[in-house]
Amino acid sequence: MGTFIDYTVNGLVVGNIYALLAVGLALIFGVANLINFAHGSLYTVGAYIGWVCITQLHTPFWVTVPAVLIGSGGLGVAIERLALRPLHGTSRIAPLLATIGLSLVLDQVVQLVFTPNPRALPSPLPDWRFQVGGGSIGTLDLLILGVGIGSAALLFVFLRFTKLGWAVRATAQDIDAAKQMGVDTDRVNSTVFAIASALGGLSGMMVGMYYNSIDPGMSFDATLKGVVAQIIGGMGNVPGAIAGSLLLGLIESYGIALFGTSYRNLFAFVLLIGILILRPNGLFSAAKETPPEPMTGSFVARGKPIRIPMPGMVGIVAVAALLPLVAGDYVLQTGTNALLYGLLALSLTLVAGTVGMVSLGHAGLLAIGAYASSLLAIELHIPVIAAIGLAGLVTAVLGTALVFPAFRMRGHYVSIATLAIGQIVALVILNWNSLTRGPIGISGIPPLTIAGVPLYDAPQTYWFVLAVVTGLALLQARILSSHLGRTWRALRDDDVAARSHGVDVDRYKALAFAFGGFGAGIGGAVTAHLYSYINHETFNAQISVLALTIAILGGLGNISGALLGSALLVGLPEVFRGLAEYRMLIYGVVLLLLIRVRPQGLLGTV
Amino acid sequence: MSALLALDKVCSFYGPVQVHFDLSLHVNQGEIVCLLGGNASGKSTTMKTILGLMKPRTGSVTFDGKVISGLPTHRIIRAGIGSVPEARRLFGAMTVRENLLMGAFIRDDSAAVRSDLDRVLTLFPRLQERLAQRAGTLSGGEQQMVAMARAMMGRPRLICMDEPTMGLSPRFVDVVLELIATINREGTTIFMVEQNASLALQIAHRGYVLQTGRIALEGAARALAADPRIRDAYLGGEAA
Numbered sequence: 001m002g003t004f005i006d007y008t009v010n011g012l013v014v015g016n017i018y019a020l021l022a023v024g025l026a027l028i029f030g031v032a033n034l035i036n037f038a039h040g041s042l043y044t045v046g047a048y049i050g051w052v053c054i055t056q057l058h059t060p061f062w063v064t065v066p067a068v069l070i071g072s073g074g075l076g077v078a079i080e081r082l083a084l085r086p087l088h089g090t091s092r093i094a095p096l097l098a099t100i101g102l103s104l105v106l107d108q109v110v111q112l113v114f115t116p117n118p119r120a121l122p123s124p125l126p127d128w129r130f131q132v133g134g135g136s137i138g139t140l141d142l143l144i145l146g147v148g149i150g151s152a153a154l155l156f157v158f159l160r161f162t163k164l165g166w167a168v169r170a171t172a173q174d175i176d177a178a179k180q181m182g183v184d185t186d187r188v189n190s191t192v193f194a195i196a197s198a199l200g201g202l203s204g205m206m207v208g209m210y211y212n213s214i215d216p217g218m219s220f221d222a223t224l225k226g227v228v229a230q231i232i233g234g235m236g237n238v239p240g241a242i243a244g245s246l247l248l249g250l251i252e253s254y255g256i257a258l259f260g261t262s263y264r265n266l267f268a269f270v271l272l273i274g275i276l277i278l279r280p281n282g283l284f285s286a287a288k289e290t291p292p293e294p295m296t297g298s299f300v301a302r303g304k305p306i307r308i309p310m311p312g313m314v315g316i317v318a319v320a321a322l323l324p325l326v327a328g329d330y331v332l333q334t335g336t337n338a339l340l341y342g343l344l345a346l347s348l349t350l351v352a353g354t355v356g357m358v359s360l361g362h363a364g365l366l367a368i369g370a371y372a373s374s375l376l377a378i379e380l381h382i383p384v385i386a387a388i389g390l391a392g393l394v395t396a397v398l399g400t401a402l403v404f405p406a407f408r409m410r411g412h413y414v415s416i417a418t419l420a421i422g423q424i425v426a427l428v429i430l431n432w433n434s435l436t437r438g439p440i441g442i443s444g445i446p447p448l449t450i451a452g453v454p455l456y457d458a459p460q461t462y463w464f465v466l467a468v469v470t471g472l473a474l475l476q477a478r479i480l481s482s483h484l485g486r487t488w489r490a491l492r493d494d495d496v497a498a499r500s501h502g503v504d505v506d507r508y509k510a511l512a513f514a515f516g517g518f519g520a521g522i523g524g525a526v527t528a529h530l531y532s533y534i535n536h537e538t539f540n541a542q543i544s545v546l547a548l549t550i551a552i553l554g555g556l557g558n559i560s561g562a563l564l565g566s567a568l569l570v571g572l573p574e575v576f577r578g579l580a581e582y583r584m585l586i587y588g589v590v591l592l593l594l595i596r597v598r599p600q601g602l603l604g605t606v
Numbered sequence: 607m608s609a610l611l612a613l614d615k616v617c618s619f620y621g622p623v624q625v626h627f628d629l630s631l632h633v634n635q636g637e638i639v640c641l642l643g644g645n646a647s648g649k650s651t652t653m654k655t656i657l658g659l660m661k662p663r664t665g666s667v668t669f670d671g672k673v674i675s676g677l678p679t680h681r682i683i684r685a686g687i688g689s690v691p692e693a694r695r696l697f698g699a700m701t702v703r704e705n706l707l708m709g710a711f712i713r714d715d716s717a718a719v720r721s722d723l724d725r726v727l728t729l730f731p732r733l734q735e736r737l738a739q740r741a742g743t744l745s746g747g748e749q750q751m752v753a754m755a756r757a758m759m760g761r762p763r764l765i766c767m768d769e770p771t772m773g774l775s776p777r778f779v780d781v782v783l784e785l786i787a788t789i790n791r792e793g794t795t796i797f798m799v800e801q802n803a804s805l806a807l808q809i810a811h812r813g814y815v816l817q818t819g820r821i822a823l824e825g826a827a828r829a830l831a832a833d834p835r836i837r838d839a840y841l842g843g844e845a846a
């Protein structure tokens with residue numbers, strides 16, 4: 001009984017922290033129709049402002065809290081004004097990608113300033129605990145509960161009883177109609193970003209105190225939890241976001257009590273997928289249909305692709321093939337790495353660009369391929385080259401099956417669902433000890449071997465990967481110009497129309513994911529044999545984001561673009577070695593610049 | 607005398623597609639002017655241009671002698687233009703009362719807003735008993751009334767209405783047109799877009815006929831109603 005109360009208190013406290021995040025996401029989604037992937041970064045920034053105030057400046061608590069609110073709120077306003085507002089009227093995916101870019105930049109800046117090491121963030125409150133029916137509740141618990149309830153009450157008063165609050169509600173329902181009532185919707189947007197970011201920052205500071213630890217990597221998880229909570233309550237639904245957060249906090253807490261900590265996120269993401277499938281408008285709305293998202297076609301920026309003539313292509317491949325004659329091992333290893341990312345980008349550019357399902361969990365496919373090939377080679381003693389091929393097939397089947405529930409979703413919902421699926425893959429790998437060896441990972445993976453001859457030196461490996469990439473790229477190009485390719489593009493442009501013309505949309509999407517999964521699975525498998533060691537974090541969400549950046553840099557759907565993008569993004573930071581440390585910052589800046597300057601990518605969308 | 611609202615040689619575009627070709631028209635103080643035209647002739651685009659929801663590439667819109675093209679929508683509304691948008695666009699999750707108060711968003715004189723609320727409710731007595739109901743649950747005709755009452759709550763000098771009778775039953779169409787005439791008699795100038803030419807011309811003073819982004823005909827309502835070209839094209843001719 002006592003421990004039950006402890007877990008309940010813990011669930012409610014964590015739920016309140018999520019609520020502070022989710023409420024902001026809901027407000028932003030309401031007025032700007034945008035999932036703010038930079039939200040977790042503001043939470044991190046808030047935590048670090050709190051850390052600077054408390055441990056460096058030794059400010060009293062009543063100064064620290066306003067400093068956190070103003071600092072993170074102000075940053076939110078700046079983000080909206082400088083990075084998002086100029087994107088009004090462009091494609092729907094542009095602001096979403098911009099927030100991803102912003103989060104990369106902010107997280108890396110925090111890391112550069114404060115180092116990646118965790119910091120202790122002590123609570124300034126006296127550490128009293130009160131006994132409640134066998135369990136106990138501490139001062140910090142009460143503070144967090146109080147802040148959560150207080151913020152919710154203030155927000156309620158603001159939305160109900162102030163003019164600006166009315167403007168926020170009206171804008172969330174119909175932005176054009178609100179404008180025609182004389183509402184300055186730009187100001188509404190600024191206000192909402194200010195409130196959301198301030199609450200997010202406060203949440204970060206409090207979570208830091210709760211665990212007495214903060215680090216620059218905490219942002220991604222925070223964004224995800226906020227999004228999950230928001231989806232449980234219904235996108236854009238503010239009271240729903242609070243209820244969803246409390247529910248999520250409690251489920252996690254009881255889940256940890258029953259199964260252990262490593263399962264924590266698994267509950268969140270399985271719940272997310274379940275809700276997206278069964279009640280896409282959240283637990284509190286009966287409607288089965290998600291609110292209309294624009295056609296995927298306008299979700300992605302369009303532009304005329306630049307065609308590289310055939311002799312040019314042959315020339316490029318020839319130069320790439322001759323590279324080992326002049327380049328040293330380091331360059332070739334970088335080249336191999338770029339080619340492997342190219343393989344992933346080819347796969348992503350197919351599903352995101354050609355079919356229009358912008359996946360944020362593509363690294364999950366690499367993980368499946370890598371584990372499949374490693375285990376086949378180690379446990380079943382299958383020759384490496386065959387294991388790689390089989391891993392491609394396993395990834396094609398498993399990847400398609402996993403993403404299948406997202407086939408009927410659109411726009412934002414696809415991105416969230418795939419993000420969650422990618423996380424689920426990593427978490428299953430972490431927890432399925434008997435198969436995957438859990439957190440220990442798999443070591444001693446045999447090297448690439450062809451016909452019994454291991455490829456130990458860099459040129460051979462490079463040639464092998466180059467051959468695989470060239471082959472798959474040619475095959476993909478073939479398919480894109482066939483009937484199948486045209487059907488895929490038709491689905492992307494208007495899947496409702498395609499459905500009503502009797503096209504079996506699910507089957508075509510499955511074909512795309514199968515082909516894409518095959519390529520990515522091969523990529524993951526080859527990587528595993530090159531690394532000889534993998535674990536559940538080898539293929540993390542950052543890789544998914546990088547793959548998307550590469551695909552966008554090259555031009556969505558564009559095959560040569562995917563390869564060019566990966567040569568530029570993976571290759572260049574290695575060539576200029578000093579840049580490697582700033583890698584994520586570079587990716588973020590590239591993403592932000594591209595969206596502004598050349599949203600269709602370097603070679604144009606196809 | 608200068609007009610209350612004037613469009614001067616407006617050319618507007620959606621991307622590369624041109625919708626208006628040197629469109630010029632004007633509305634005088636106190637008038638009801640209706641803009642007629644078939645589907646896709648550019649009527650709603652005219653409204654969006656006046657309201658600042660899109661900007662003309664060339665040409666200008668003036669209101670009360672000042673150029674308003676290029677201003678953001680909320681400034682145009684504050685200048686004294688009310689809007690009854692196409693398909694009503696109520697705030698569906700808000701109550702009727704909240705919708706009406708949103709109409710008065712630009713005003714700070716809360717006592718006068720309250721008395722205006724009473725005034726519009728005497729004009730639209732049906733809304734009185736629906737005040738606490740969510741606007742999204744009203745019938746189409748009732749929603750149209752809320753949209754008109756909401757526009758009046760801002761005390762505009764000019765109300766722009768985009769197809770106020772669309773989707774209404776014939777009985778309701780008469781009610782709505784009668785209300786428009788009443789609002790106009792009380793001193794508000796009306797610029798309305800209509801497909802239902804014969805009915806609109808009954809209450810309007812003047813009219814324009816828009817054809818693929820150009821004014822094809824213009825004149826006094828009575829003359830237009832009698833014009834055989836209008837009769838063929840819009841009075842029961844071409845289906846709406």
Ligand SMILES: Nc1ncnc2c1ncn2[C@@H]1O[C@H](COP(=O)(O)OP(=O)(O)OP(=O)(O)O)[C@@H](O)[C@H]1O
Pocket residue numbers: 620625643644645646647648649650651652801
């Ligand atoms: N948002 C938009 N983007 C691109 N083209 C548009 C857009 N809105 C309208 N158009 C095009 O502009 C032209 C004029 O449209 P508009 O809505 O002004 O016509 P309308 O006269 O109001 O028609 P209706 O009687 O059907 O309401 C049409 O060809 C339409 O397809």
Ligand SMILES: [Mg+2]
Pocket residue numbers: 649650651692
């Ligand atoms: Mg129209």
